[in-house]
Amino acid sequence: MALLEVEDLEVRFYTEDGVVNAVDGVSYRIERGEKFGVVGESGAGKSVTALSVMRLIDNPGQIEGGEIRFKGENLLDMDEEEIRSIRGSEIAMVFQDAQTALNPVYSVGEQIAEAIRLHLGYDDEAARDRTIEMLERVGIPDPADRYSDYPHQFSGGMQQRAVIAMALSCDPDLLICDEPTTALDVTIEAQILELLDELADEFGTAIQLITHDLGVVAETCDRVMVMYAGKPVEKAPVEDIYYDPKMPYTVGLMSSIPRIGDERDRLQTIPGTMPDLIQLPPGCSFHPRCPYAEEVCTQIEPPLVDPETGEPAEGVDAERGAACLAYTGDLQNELGYEVHVEGESHRSAVRDVEEITGGDTDV
Amino acid sequence: MPRTDRDINRREILQGMGAAGVVGLAGCIGDDDDEIEDDDTDDDTDPGTDDDTDPGTDDDTDEEETDLDEIHDGGELVIGLAENIADFDPVSMNDTTSGMTVRTLLYEGLTAIDFEGDPHPGLAEDWEQIDDTTFEFYLREGVQFHNGEELHAEQVKRSFERYEGELREPDVYEWYEDSEVVDDHTLEVHLSQPDATMITGLAGVPILPDELLDGDTDPDEHPIGTGAYQFEEFEDGDVFRASRFEDHWFEGSDSVPETPPIEEITCQIIREDASRSSALQTGDVHHSFGLASDTLDDFDASDEFDLTSTPAGGYEFMSYPVQFEPWDNANIRAGVDRLIPRPIIIEEVYHGWAERSDLPFAEISGMDEFIPDDFREEMFEEYGGYDIDEAVELIEEGFDEEGIDAPLDVNLVVNADNDDRVQWTELVAESMEQSGMFDVELETFEWTEYVARVTGPGSEENNEIVTIGLSAGFDPDSFIRATMYTGRQTPGCCNIHHYSNDELDDLIETGRHDPDVAFDTDARAEVYQEATELIMQEAPVSFTQFGTEIDIVRAGEVHGWETHPINSYKIIKGIYAPESDQVAWLDPDAA
Amino acid sequence: MSLRRYVIKRLLMVIPVLFGVSVITFSIMQLVPGDIVDVLLGMDPNADPEAAERLRQELHLDRPIWEQYLLWLAGVLQLDFGFSPITGDVSETIVTRLPATILLGAMGWVIALVLAIPAGVYAAVNKDELADDVSRIAALFGIATPNFWLGLMLLLVFSLWLGWFPSIPPDVSLLHPSMLWYLLLPAITLGTASTALLMRIMRSSMVEELNKEYVRTARAKGLPERTVVLKHVLRNSLISVVTVAALMTASIVDGAVVIEVVFSWPGLGEQLITAIGQRDLLVVQGIVLLVGVSIVIANLLADLVYAWLDPRIRY
Numbered sequence A: 001m002a003l004l005e006v007e008d009l010e011v012r013f014y015t016e017d018g019v020v021n022a023v024d025g026v027s028y029r030i031e032r033g034e035k036f037g038v039v040g041e042s043g044a045g046k047s048v049t050a051l052s053v054m055r056l057i058d059n060p061g062q063i064e065g066g067e068i069r070f071k072g073e074n075l076l077d078m079d080e081e082e083i084r085s086i087r088g089s090e091i092a093m094v095f096q097d098a099q100t101a102l103n104p105v106y107s108v109g110e111q112i113a114e115a116i117r118l119h120l121g122y123d124d125e126a127a128r129d130r131t132i133e134m135l136e137r138v139g140i141p142d143p144a145d146r147y148s149d150y151p152h153q154f155s156g157g158m159q160q161r162a163v164i165a166m167a168l169s170c171d172p173d174l175l176i177c178d179e180p181t182t183a184l185d186v187t188i189e190a191q192i193l194e195l196l197d198e199l200a201d202e203f204g205t206a207i208q209l210i211t212h213d214l215g216v217v218a219e220t221c222d223r224v225m226v227m228y229a230g231k232p233v234e235k236a237p238v239e240d241i242y243y244d245p246k247m248p249y250t251v252g253l254m255s256s257i258p259r260i261g262d263e264r265d266r267l268q269t270i271p272g273t274m275p276d277l278i279q280l281p282p283g284c285s286f287h288p289r290c291p292y293a294e295e296v297c298t299q300i301e302p303p304l305v306d307p308e309t310g311e312p313a314e315g316v317d318a319e320r321g322a323a324c325l326a327y328t329g330d331l332q333n334e335l336g337y338e339v340h341v342e343g344e345s346h347r348s349a350v351r352d353v354e355e356i357t358g359g360d361t362d363v
Numbered sequence B: 001m002p003r004t005d006r007d008i009n010r011r012e013i014l015q016g017m018g019a020a021g022v023v024g025l026a027g028c029i030g031d032d033d034d035e036i037e038d039d040d041t042d043d044d045t046d047p048g049t050d051d052d053t054d055p056g057t058d059d060d061t062d063e064e065e066t067d068l069d070e071i072h073d074g075g076e077l078v079i080g081l082a083e084n085i086a087d088f089d090p091v092s093m094n095d096t097t098s099g100m101t102v103r104t105l106l107y108e109g110l111t112a113i114d115f116e117g118d119p120h121p122g123l124a125e126d127w128e129q130i131d132d133t134t135f136e137f138y139l140r141e142g143v144q145f146h147n148g149e150e151l152h153a154e155q156v157k158r159s160f161e162r163y164e165g166e167l168r169e170p171d172v173y174e175w176y177e178d179s180e181v182v183d184d185h186t187l188e189v190h191l192s193q194p195d196a197t198m199i200t201g202l203a204g205v206p207i208l209p210d211e212l213l214d215g216d217t218d219p220d221e222h223p224i225g226t227g228a229y230q231f232e233e234f235e236d237g238d239v240f241r242a243s244r245f246e247d248h249w250f251e252g253s254d255s256v257p258e259t260p261p262i263e264e265i266t267c268q269i270i271r272e273d274a275s276r277s278s279a280l281q282t283g284d285v286h287h288s289f290g291l292a293s294d295t296l297d298d299f300d301a302s303d304e305f306d307l308t309s310t311p312a313g314g315y316e317f318m319s320y321p322v323q324f325e326p327w328d329n330a331n332i333r334a335g336v337d338r339l340i341p342r343p344i345i346i347e348e349v350y351h352g353w354a355e356r357s358d359l360p361f362a363e364i365s366g367m368d369e370f371i372p373d374d375f376r377e378e379m380f381e382e383y384g385g386y387d388i389d390e391a392v393e394l395i396e397e398g399f400d401e402e403g404i405d406a407p408l409d410v411n412l413v414v415n416a417d418n419d420d421r422v423q424w425t426e427l428v429a430e431s432m433e434q435s436g437m438f439d440v441e442l443e444t445f446e447w448t449e450y451v452a453r454v455t456g457p458g459s460e461e462n463n464e465i466v467t468i469g470l471s472a473g474f475d476p477d478s479f480i481r482a483t484m485y486t487g488r489q490t491p492g493c494c495n496i497h498h499y500s501n502d503e504l505d506d507l508i509e510t511g512r513h514d515p516d517v518a519f520d521t522d523a524r525a526e527v528y529q530e531a532t533e534l535i536m537q538e539a540p541v542s543f544t545q546f547g548t549e550i551d552i553v554r555a556g557e558v559h560g561w562e563t564h565p566i567n568s569y570k571i572i573k574g575i576y577a578p579e580s581d582q583v584a585w586l587d588p589d590a591a
Numbered sequence C: 001m002s003l004r005r006y007v008i009k010r011l012l013m014v015i016p017v018l019f020g021v022s023v024i025t026f027s028i029m030q031l032v033p034g035d036i037v038d039v040l041l042g043m044d045p046n047a048d049p050e051a052a053e054r055l056r057q058e059l060h061l062d063r064p065i066w067e068q069y070l071l072w073l074a075g076v077l078q079l080d081f082g083f084s085p086i087t088g089d090v091s092e093t094i095v096t097r098l099p100a101t102i103l104l105g106a107m108g109w110v111i112a113l114v115l116a117i118p119a120g121v122y123a124a125v126n127k128d129e130l131a132d133d134v135s136r137i138a139a140l141f142g143i144a145t146p147n148f149w150l151g152l153m154l155l156l157v158f159s160l161w162l163g164w165f166p167s168i169p170p171d172v173s174l175l176h177p178s179m180l181w182y183l184l185l186p187a188i189t190l191g192t193a194s195t196a197l198l199m200r201i202m203r204s205s206m207v208e209e210l211n212k213e214y215v216r217t218a219r220a221k222g223l224p225e226r227t228v229v230l231k232h233v234l235r236n237s238l239i240s241v242v243t244v245a246a247l248m249t250a251s252i253v254d255g256a257v258v259i260e261v262v263f264s265w266p267g268l269g270e271q272l273i274t275a276i277g278q279r280d281l282l283v284v285q286g287i288v289l290l291v292g293v294s295i296v297i298a299n300l301l302a303d304l305v306y307a308w309l310d311p312r313i314r315y
């Protein structure tokens, strides 16, 4: 049994402008100790998916369908009390911006110790000791002195370390990291990712790592899910994504991967923007931006299928899947691109995706 | 004669006028106590036992036949005062609230004044007029002050002379020249001029003990008098307390016990009319006054309360800008006078709790004595009453004489903080407009600004009709001197537009100070009748209504309360006035 | 800068503030026509116009305004607030009345806080639901109801009809339980407008804070909602509330003026309005100075609470 199984998750936000289909039919699974990446542009539904797992979707959001099984139990069936006992203790979360994620008016130590007292039942002193220990683990110097410092007295990197310490303090089985490094500069980013990697291994914690950045995924993850407009559009082991991306959107993301240390703006290379989730374009929601789009792409919504066999791959257990009409036989032309890889491993490879043939981009 | 233009009578502004609310009028300095002339025409009012629902006209007094055995001795009377007590020293106090609590409750004068304004022996058992300007007073023996001192003549002399240079100097120095202590209980007083109002005026001049006169104790800190009540405590803005003085000199009579039945008096200061009214209804106070005119009918009709009322000395008037053309024309003024809708004002504005003022003297001026009924009717026929045709005729005549065309632009001014006054001024303005003779502008002012405007220097230079109120008392002099006498031109109170008429001045002076007239009722009557006719013709000011004094007590809890026409005698006369056979007591079983 | 130095600095700042306030009040009082002598003697037919002039001289009212001000200031610097011909020794008047006003103000303030904070929290947590709408309407009424009217209504209902409260202050010491009981109605009257305002501020501040990331962090920790709201969000929300609560001091002084009259409460507010009407300059000056001091102190306290609530603020 997998640690986490998300099946056919549907989340909507009922806003004044209309119903936002933030997550629509997402399924995936994370094994114990596994590192699972979720990528996609801003607004793809990555955070909503993650928050659904924490059951932290707030008004006007609503989890409308699907199951989220954690160690076999559906989190969506649990009452508040039960889910609270899981939050922070079995599933913990690291947020994007540590500066805003920390409460400015309580000391860093207190904010970590709070969770320890709650979940591990430690008394004040023991919780304090463990907090200091955790701070030390995440690499904060003089942790005993820094315990009573307030968040604003920490640098950005240290804040994120503290948040990680907080998340790991109760030894969770699953750590959801929602873009844990976006707010940091690249050198710190690398350190934090390394730290996460290291600690996850040490604690045996599974990680769901959310990012816009396939490069980061490449650094850290075992398997990847690419999301676009609330839907999974490609799922694959990390090597496959790198060497053999199947979905034009993924390909687009690939070509926008910078090398680590590269200052180029990310995700600027796919022309156009994500569609309005209130009113998705018909057919393949990527078609307005897809260089290979054809007439049919505006009519048929491509299901997630195994690109090799064309078999449906929407289930929780599917290892490989891509949502493009090229794999259902509906597309007339080929997807014309090639991936060149320089370097030995996908983790440090420099890729160059070269477009060979262009589709009918007028659609 | 610098002092002859002063008036012994204390008539001041009636802030809220008559019974009407004194709603938060800052500067409510209304001391409308007053005292009149001698003359023992005790033709008495004998307040009837009527449940008179027709207020404005006569004494509306729920007097019970009091039997001494029936009177319950003891208890605390709680009174709701509308104002703070501003001053404890008689030589400087000039507000009625200080008057009714400190001056008349704790202190006494040589004479005592009854409900009709007639003087009775007070601390002086008797007095004798030696000549035009000499009186001899014989003090009561064995009178004790609250501190145990005994009353003697020297204290009286010093109490008089203490007024010199003080704010209330005219109370005494209007007539006082000097005095001689003949013996411990005899004082010879020399007058600077005869004064018709002196004897009654003495009731309002407290006699102080040596302790205060020597300065051992400050009367502002601890007042000590001979009065039926002695001072207990005062918390500024909050509460004033007095207790019965067991050693008061009065020895008791058939109808009045030797000490007041009510043992303690607590005065709560409750400025807001509505709050005072509700305190009365909840029973938190037994007695209050100065409530809004429109609530009086309800109190009157309710079984829970006894409302007593009596015509009083307050009056409202309009002053014409006689320094300006065409207001120097008497016909125009007399014409406007007849445009004043007095009956409507009394009905609509005062809900009947006021008296018409077609003549310049209110009932309490002793009108019966000075102005016989037939003369009054004659005057009214000739000049009085609301009559548009008559008015227009007079005004047109005046306009012709002045060579101006109707309508004439007129400014009417009034103080904004007195609702009743604003209302009646509006009614007058409306009536003037309707006559077709005037275009009226009405302007309102804040109270103190208004006072400065109408009594300060230069008030006569404003071309505007001023409406305001004053208080007069038991003497006719008090009704006409302040507003019409040349010596009362502003700055000061209250010849606002500097009207000046030698003939009238002469009559006013003669009526009060002429040796041959001042102490002779018939002679005075002649003078005041002449003055009446002159005033009716001239109309230098127009009186619009006379006030009534009104008290409300909780029925069944307070027995025998009677309303004195002079506001600052309200409390003491309401509960204990031996010279008037008046006594009130608290029912221990009620509430 | 140490806290002590900060406090001292702030207290020293009171001086120019009070100086400015007193100059302005003094000037305004001079601009308004009429003076205290008009009040005392203007409508008194028995008053001697010469006595009036003498009194004006005694009170220095015949001097130029700056000279009058300096005379007053010289007295104040020796803690002598002067002597009013109406109220007597000004310091004494103020000292006797001050406790009543402080008690009323403090009670009004406490009532406002006690009602507003929970109500605001509740409305924020139940944003856009019935409770929120009810609180919004209640707040509107609270703000729109004139103190004067409300006071009379409370008096009418609870004192006159129901008889639960006396209609005038009982005859006991200020801190006696029955006095505090009596004070409840005026304090509620005084607190209502402030409650309404404070509740709305509390609500909007809370709503804003509830959307902050740290709230999500706290929830993600598995903290019960109570702890999230009352520990994490409340403290942050209070920061803006404290500022408003300090500013409320002024409106409490303001409200006390009317309420003290309605409830016959012998405090400074009632005295102030009377003194203004009577052109009792010294009393007005004395009270205004005191109000100035109290507002400065309230703001200073707010600053201290502010620093205590928010560790980012250091003085």
Ligand SMILES: Nc1ncnc2c1ncn2[C@@H]1O[C@H](COP(=O)(O)OP(=O)(O)OP(=O)(O)O)[C@@H](O)[C@H]1O
Residues within 6 Å of the ligand: A013, A015, A020, A021, A022, A040, A041, A042, A043, A044, A045, A046, A047, A048, A049, A059, A060, A061, A212, A277
């Ligand atoms: N509270 C909310 N109210 C309304 N819509 C929401 C809310 N939260 C999320 N959404 C919508 O859900 C969609 C998915 O949002 P989500 O935050 O999951 O994106 P994301 O993939 O995490 O993007 P990013 O990279 O910017 O974090 C967005 O289009 C957003 O408009």
Ligand code: SF4
Residues within 6 Å of the ligand: A247, A248, A249, A284, A285, A286, A287, A288, A290, A291, A292, A293, A294, A297, A302, A323, A324, A325, A326, A331
């Ligand atoms: S289905 Fe069509 S539009 Fe969608 S990714 Fe494939 S080619 Fe592009």
Ligand SMILES: [Mg+2]
Residues within 6 Å of the ligand: A046, A047, A048, A178
């Ligand atoms: Mg996100």
